[in-house]
Structures are given as structure tokens and as C-alpha cells.
Amino acid sequence: MAEQRPKKKVVESTVETPAADASAPTWRPTAEAKSKATRFRIIAAILWALAIAGEAFAIFWVLRQDPIIMWLLIVMFVVIGALAIVGGQLWKKANDLDPASRKDPVRFFIQNQLGAIISIVAFLPLIILVFTNKNMTGGQKALAGIIGIVIAGAAVASNIDYSPASQEEYANQAGLVQDITGADKVYWTTSGSVYHLCQEASAVNKESADNTIHAGTIAQAQADGKARLTLQLPQELKECGYTDYVLPDNWQAVVKGEAPFVPSGEVAPAVEPTTDDSETPVAPAPSATN
Template sequence: MAKKLVRAADLPDDESNKALEEQVANWKPTPEAKSQATTLRIIAMVAWVVAIGLEAFAIFWMLKQTPFTTTLLIWLCVVIVVIGGLSVTGSLLWKKANRLDPASKKDTVRFFVQNQLGAFIAVLAFLPLIVMVLTNKNMDGRQKAIAGGLAGVLAVVAMVVGINPNPPSKEAAAVDNSQVVQLTGKDEVFWTKSGEVYHLCEKASAVNLQSKDNQIYSGTVAQAVANGKTRLTKQVEQELKQCGITPPSVSASSAPASPQPSATPS
């Protein structure tokens, strides 16, 4: 007896959710990606710790000096710029680590904190300093305006860089992985060094554009993610035609119907 074909869309919600949970549980970054993500997070943490340490130095030593001279103001501005640079650098490295080794949306608190940590660090690295500058009794109005204004601008920049409006997740990676396998029959994608997404085949027009090293790379979805590619291209329909791929669902629906046995007269 022939088996009935059941599409994922026809599954009950609980079974569909169960299938997604299984995909997410089975999806893992490559060991290389995991190792690189760990290294990037350590470097980001060091950058943030140094930034907060400089903030403490500025608050508890520089702002305590009296009289507060122009030379001190210049050095305070230098420290503020360095804090901003370290905060932004840490956020960029942290974001890259999250792409390599994403969190699961199922763990809501961890997912939010892990992906928006850069913005929290920016607030922590600048807000106390701005408050202490504006309320400092050793500085005059002009000095407060210069130091406070510079810190305020860099705080906004660091917060904007730290925020991730579209954070990566294990769920998204698992769904992309599943989609690639369903469309092509195998876990293999293609990308270029300068591209941000991965593609269905080496014939896709996007991977044949001029690139930095003029090479096309191939590997699993996990390997593409490990190389900094964030997701599957949105030009799936176009690439299916360019690659000459007929998805299983289309192939099945376009196949000629099997002849039905003629009814036997009663």
C-alpha cells in the first residue's frame, strides 16, 4: 500500500512545532565557528572591561582634580574617545560571535541579553560618566559642555552599534538548513568572500559577480555561517531557475497523474 505524502504545512501545530524543535536541537555550529565565537567574545569582554575601567579612572581620579585645567579636559576627552572606540569594537566583535554561534529564541532572556548586550555595555560605560561630568563642581560650564557633549554623542553611537534589530537565532539557521535540503536534496550552499548571504548553486548570478578574490566557496549551511554568512538569499525563486532546480513539491505536482483502473460493470 502506497504511503500518503504529508507536507509540513499539513501537520498539526504541535507536530510542526515538534519538528522545528528537533531541527533546532540538532543544528550546531561547526567546531571552528564555535571556537572562533568564543575567542571573539573573550576579546569583546576584554575591550568592554577596559572601557569601564577607563570610565572609573575618569570618574574617581580625573574629575576629582582641582583646579580642573584645560590640559585635564583634553586628556578627559581623549579617554572618552577611547572608551567609545572600545565599546564599539566590543559590540562589533560580539555581534560577529553571535552570528557564528547564535542563541535559541526558546531561551527568551538569554536570547535578548546575548544579542543586545552591546547596547547595555554602552549605557554602563557612558551614563555614569556623563552624570558625573554634568554635576562636577570642579568644572566650569564650558568644560562640562565639551566633555559632556562628546560623551553624549559617543554614547549614542555606541548604543546604536550595540543594538541588534534583527538578531540571528538557532531557529533561523535550522529553518534555512531545512529549506536548502528540501529544495536541493542536500546540505550544500555557495557563497563569496565579500557576500553576506549564501546561495543555492555555483551558477547563481549573485555568486558570479566580481568579488575580492574572484572565487566561489561551497560547503554546508553551518560552514557558510562559520564564514560569516548570515542567511539564505531572499532570491530563492530566481536561483531555482538559474540553477535548474525543481523543488520536490513542484516536481510531484507537475507529474502526470497515474491512470485510474476502469470501473468494472456490475
């Protein structure tokens, strides 16, 4: 007989959630999530500023030496890359905690791809000046240029947000969870990256270091770094006892914020057919009888 695993303890989150506002039914981060996101963005900005300063040092001092100090130039590429990447990862974490709205596509793009943009700014001028430098031999240009391009490419690729979170995505997920369960309560683990419908879900009952299931509101789960709802919803509907709930055909698009959430049972208002009086046939008046 297989050994039965000890039952996990459930810990209720104590993070303060934002008060509901009926006049603005959009998603808002918790105060803790907002504070953490601001802190991450400040650190990222400092790291990016140091990366740009490193680029300026390489351009206005290293590349002006004759002969060029190759080891120092390569070190500067590595340092700039490290600063850009670490800053970009912190910026992406901040965007998960406090995302932008898709209603403003320009801001949404810039906020989510700023890490990649900064990486390009921190490398492109330096790489161009390496290839046009008169104090370097062809071999030195090739070596330094290739190293710079590889590190720059790694920084840009690492800092691109391929699936950025949005306020609409979070609002959709909150609406879907409450439509399924009837409550703003979800469950997650310390090591997991998503939140789940109930404490009976198999995903939260896997063995873990702290043997703990956390419970709280969706905003609390997101403040704890769980960016979205699980994509194992069909499985969890069965595990959590919501077998009567029918997911919409586009539920994955709803969870990802790509389609609007419509509560089950809600029907779009019917459109009244319009009538053009000019085309309505008029019945002839009855003729008078003598």
C-alpha cells in the same frame, strides 16, 4: 561581441561539520565556528573591561582634579567609546557564528544586546558625574557632556543588534535548503555575506578578487562568516533549475526564523472532531408489534 568572463573555480570547504543527531534536530555550530565565537567573545570582554576601567579612571581621578584637565576627559570619552564599539562588533560577530535560541527570550535579548548594555554602563555614570561636577564651569560641563552623549549614542546605536541571528533561524534555513535541493550543500563567495543554492546563481558569479566560488554545507558557510540564506530565492530557483518548487507565502519569515519551517508536501495532522455523548440524539427504540 562582449568579452566573456573567465569561469570561476569552485572550491570545496574542508571545515569539519557537526555530526547529525536524530534525537536533537536543532542547529549546532561547527567546532571551528564555536572556537572562533569564543575567541571573539573573550576579546570583546577584555575590551569592555578596559572601557569600564577607563570610566573608573575618569570618575575617580580626572573628575577629581581642580581644575579639570579637559583634554584628558575628552580623550577618555573617545577611548571608552572606541573600546566599547570594537568590543560590541566582535560580540555581534560571535553571535552570528554561535547564536542563542529564541526559546529563552531573556537570554536571547541579553546575549544579543549585551554590547549596547555595556556601552550604557560605560558612559552613563560618567556623563551624570560630569554634569554634577563642582570643579567644572557651565561651559566645560556643556562641552564635555555633549561630547560624551554623542560618543555614547554612537556606541549604543552601533552595538544594538537590529536583526539578531537565532538557532531557529539557522535550522529553518538548513531545512529549507535541503527541501529545495535535496542536499545540505550551498555556495558562497569570499566577499559575500550570504550563501546561495547553486554555483550557477548569478550572485556568486559576479567578478571578484579571487574569482572563486566556495561550496560546502550550510554549517561550513556559516563558519566562514555567511550568516544566512540569500533573500533572492525566487530568482535563484529559476537560475538553479528548481522551477517546480513552490515557496511558501511566508518564506521570508521562515528564512529569518520568525515562522517555523514545514517541509513541502508535509501536511499537519487532521484534528478529529470530538463528539459529546450528552448532546448526541438517541434514536427511539422500535415499538413492539402485537
